[in-house]
Amino acid sequence: MICIEEIEAQRQIIQREIYLLKTQEQRNILGQFSTPTILANDILRNALKLMPTGEKIRFLDPAIGTGAFFSALNNNVCSSTCIESATGYEIDEHYGKPALALWSKSILDYQLNDFTKVPSPLNESEKFNLIICNPPYVRHHHINGQKERLHVEAIAAAHMKLSGLAGLYCYFMALSHRWMRSNGIAVWLIPSEFMDVNYGRAVKEYLLNEVSLLQIHRFDPKDAQFDDALVSSAVVWFQNKKPDLNHQVKFTYGGSIESPAHEKMFSAGTLENENKWSRFPVSNEREVLITPRLSDFFSVKRGIATGDNKYFILTKSDIESKGLPISQFKPILPSPRHLSGIEVESDDLGYPEIDPQLFVLDCKLAISEVKQLYPELYAYLQIGIRTGVANRYLCKSRKLWYAQENRAESHFYCTYMGRSNKNGKKSFRFILNHSQAIVANSLSKAGSGGGYRQRFRNGSNIL
Ligand SMILES: C[S@@+](CC[C@H](N)C(=O)[O-])C[C@H]1O[C@@H](n2cnc3c(N)ncnc32)[C@H](O)[C@@H]1O
Incomplete structure (x- = not known):
């Protein structure tokens, strides 16, 4: 006992x-x-x-x-x-x-x-x-x-x-x-x-x-x-x-x-x-709204997380001086701190009219293809391996450590991590984007949603 x-x-x-x-x-x-x-x-x-x-x-x-x-x-x-x-x-x-x-x-x-x-x-x-x-x-x-x-x-x-x-x-x-x-x-x-x-x-x-x-x-x-x-x-x-x-x-x-x-x-x-x-249980079940919601018209996503912005995001002149192929890069907007105004214009190539123009490395080719087609890019990737970028948590978890997640550009970006203004209120800034630039995760993007049409066509979620 x-x-x-x-x-x-x-x-x-x-x-x-x-x-x-x-x-x-x-x-x-x-x-x-x-x-x-x-x-x-x-x-x-x-x-x-x-x-x-x-x-x-x-x-x-x-x-x-x-x-x-x-x-x-x-x-x-x-x-x-x-x-x-x-x-x-x-x-x-x-x-x-x-x-x-x-x-x-x-x-x-x-x-x-x-x-x-x-x-x-x-x-x-x-x-x-x-x-x-x-x-x-x-x-x-x-x-x-x-x-x-x-x-x-x-x-x-x-x-x-x-x-x-x-x-x-x-x-x-x-x-x-x-x-x-x-x-x-x-x-x-x-x-x-x-x-x-x-x-x-x-x-x-x-x-x-x-x-x-x-x-x-x-x-x-x-x-x-x-x-x-x-x-x-x-x-x-x-x-x-x-x-x-x-x-x-x-x-x-x-x-x-x-x-x-x-x-x-x-x-x-x-x-x-x-x-x-x-x-639950402090609040009751949600009322089902029949009025449209923002998510019926837009889907909201954060910008891409590169794993190392310093390595992946380069200026146009950096890319040129290193001899890297621009075809393996996508235009990207700078962080909100360096982005004034609420509208981004586009040049003829679809790049944002911003100085300096920034580009993010987004290569979907296997390393053997990179070696064969773009020796300078291959050399740059070797630097990424040597300096530990390839081994970072986010990069390691991708199929190709140097390929970014798929995010198309959007007309609308929001600076959701904006600093407070003088009145202590958070400044959410919406930016109208005419270029093909994507954004990093300090901004989020809004695309068109289809939920509203779907819900009302089915009629199943109305009551
Ligand atoms: C949250 S503690 C709870 C301990 C104890 N049951 C209690 O309530 O005080 C979780 C326990 O699981 C043990 N543990 C962790 N991984 C385990 C595993 N794979 N198999 C068995 N035990 C594990 C830890 O060492 C730890 O003692």
């Missing part, structure tokens, strides 16, 4: 000691951020309410650390009669070794292993009916070498098609799907940004289509009971069964999980139609 109060006290000491041994940077790389005891207990109690009564618990924490959730489980149920089995995975032996010793007399099967590489159980009887996880908050650029493998596995496990910008926590949720018993409960403490950002769409589709999403709770940032990393978190509870036709989801906000300041049910249909879930 273990005494959970004593173990929890020791666990907190171990947790503090490990924190002191590691730098913030080291913790960020493995997404190490422990769940405060009070919160772990709140999350767990809510999960227990959702479990069918009398069912023995098979507990899994795929990123267990020192075991905050397993401790909370023992604190809230009688371990000898209610827990059938408990398993936790941890990649880092700094946590693993002391945690293994701490829980050695308990039922917990503590595995020092990379959860994303462990094969999931094949039989239903080996799966888990209670998965609770505060997964590693590791940003996408720290998982670069693993993305392809994780991407394929997330689709296979949960039909979750994650974009390259998704953090490791999304893959943890997807991969855990195969570890869940049918009708089992899962709880995830994750960054709430998934509710609004583009890469979160695949997570939301999973929550709406593959499982029955039960509740999402968010903390009020003004509520100081948890530190910074937590106020931007959301707790997500769901059950491993396909949703009913009229499925409703509880959204709670502020206060505590047990007694939230705001609470409201929303239908899965409402969630399906809303891109930004963070508006």
